[in-house]
Amino acid sequence: MSLIQLNRVYFQYDSSSTQVFNNLSISIDTAWKTGIVGRNGEGKTTLLNLIMRKIVPTKGKINIPMKTEYFPYEPKRTGKATLNVIKDSIAPFYQWEEQMRQLLNDSDASSLESYGEILEKYQNVGGYEIDALIEKEMNMMKMNSELLNRDFNTLSAGERTRVLIISLFLKRGYFLLIDEPTNHLDLEGRKLLGEYLIQKSGFILVSHDRYLLDICVDHILFINKKNIYIEKGNFSSWKHNRDIRKEFEKRKRKNLQKEIKSLKIAATKRRNWANNRETDKKAKTDQKERVDKGFVGHRAAKSMKRALNIEKRRETKIEEKKYLLNDFDKERRLKLDTSADSPQNILRLDHIFVSIKAKQLLKIFHL
Numbered sequence: 001m002s003l004i005q006l007n008r009v010y011f012q013y014d015s016s017s018t019q020v021f022n023n024l025s026i027s028i029d030t031a032w033k034t035g036i037v038g039r040n041g042e043g044k045t046t047l048l049n050l051i052m053r054k055i056v057p058t059k060g061k062i063n064i065p066m067k068t069e070y071f072p073y074e075p076k077r078t079g080k081a082t083l084n085v086i087k088d089s090i091a092p093f094y095q096w097e098e099q100m101r102q103l104l105n106d107s108d109a110s111s112l113e114s115y116g117e118i119l120e121k122y123q124n125v126g127g128y129e130i131d132a133l134i135e136k137e138m139n140m141m142k143m144n145s146e147l148l149n150r151d152f153n154t155l156s157a158g159e160r161t162r163v164l165i166i167s168l169f170l171k172r173g174y175f176l177l178i179d180e181p182t183n184h185l186d187l188e189g190r191k192l193l194g195e196y197l198i199q200k201s202g203f204i205l206v207s208h209d210r211y212l213l214d215i216c217v218d219h220i221l222f223i224n225k226k227n228i229y230i231e232k233g234n235f236s237s238w239k240h241n242r243d244i245r246k247e248f249e250k251r252k253r254k255n256l257q258k259e260i261k262s263l264k265i266a267a268t269k270r271r272n273w274a275n276n277r278e279t280d281k282k283a284k285t286d287q288k289e290r291v292d293k294g295f296v297g298h299r300a301a302k303s304m305k306r307a308l309n310i311e312k313r314r315e316t317k318i319e320e321k322k323y324l325l326n327d328f329d330k331e332r333r334l335k336l337d338t339s340a341d342s343p344q345n346i347l348r349l350d351h352i353f354v355s356i357k358a359k360q361l362l363k364i365f366h367l
């Protein structure tokens with residue numbers, strides 16, 4: 001068992017004023033198939049980047065026991081047979097083969113030594129078995145091995161996704177971080193990917209696709225603003241537990257609101273009572289009756305103090321439970337006015353340009 005451990009990790013992007021992670025501690029076993037779920041912008045990709053050490057925490061420690069690889073990635077030189085693209089993604093097999101061929105032609109001792117060094121590297125990454133291993137992996141992914149001879153660029157986007165994921169699993173000794181792989185996959189593609197992944201271990205899969213997550217993960221890591229936790233099970237079991245937890249918290253919140261209401265009433269009653277005593281005392285003094293002024297004043301002050309204490313307690317309670325109120329997902333329904341005359345005008349975009357720094361992300365002239 002080896003663990004990816006994050007210990008009291010804080011993270012904030014330089015260009016941002018809000019923290020993505022605030023005192024995050026979590027352990028992930030590298031033998032698990034961990035699915036990460038959470039809404040857009042909650043920090044899923046940021047977490048993967050921290051695990052890859054592409055970014056470093058503002059504070060806290062991260063322990064990663066293995067080298068990591070990330071999907072999606074751009075394969076090197078794609079205008080060639082798929083087999084070559086896969087092999088190049090794993091290791092420079094062709095380059096090493098060429099170097100060994102040349103070195104064998106030289107007869108001096110240093111060339112022989114270099115040959116030995118390259119041969120060792122070649123063997124360590126399975127150079128002699130790699131073609132057979134690739135075919136086996138293609139079968140596991142239910143892909144026809146004829147695709148291996150086809151130009152990679154002629155593959156469909158879904159086929160390319162599955163080929164690139166196969167390539168990562170063929171790299172030895174890496175822990176895989178797979179980020180949103182279903183963008184180009186139809187239902188069948190997602191099913192085949194899920195059935196492939198279930199045979200693997202040691203990966204993290206970020207996905208919104210509950211169908212895929214249900215097929216192939218055994219742990220779910222949930223991320224939202226207030227709460228990050230990991231639990232055993234697939235998406236459905238996590239969702240079931242979450243619904244129960246939400247219902248429980250909803251009841252807790254209702255009880256809390258009831259409690260606040262009755263405390264409020266009690267505090268008002270006491271305050272009124274204390275005010276009445278003061279008024280009473282003043283009236284009696286005016287009539288020059290013999291009253292123990294000090295006694296009445298003291299009682300009124302005490303009541304007032306008690307009322308204030310109750311109010312303070314109520315406020316503390318609200319503070320204490322605030323997290324509970326905040327943790328409720330603020331899901332808002334998108335309201336569309338279907339009574340409008342022209343349903344085509346639900347959304348109209350004119351001349352929309354979105355860019356970050358110099359990079360243009362979106363250009364819509366009319367939609």
Ligand SMILES: Nc1ncnc2c1ncn2[C@@H]1O[C@H](COP(=O)(O)OP(=O)(O)O)[C@@H](O)[C@H]1O
Pocket residue numbers: 013014015016020038039040041042043044045046047
């Ligand atoms: N390079 C960046 N610079 C500044 N803020 C970023 C950067 N990358 C992501 N963020 C912000 O950090 C938060 C988490 O983003 P991200 O990890 O991409 O979320 P997710 O993958 O869950 O959708 C978001 O609010 C996002 O806008």
Ligand SMILES: [Mg+2]
Pocket residue numbers: 044045046179
């Ligand atoms: Mg992301």
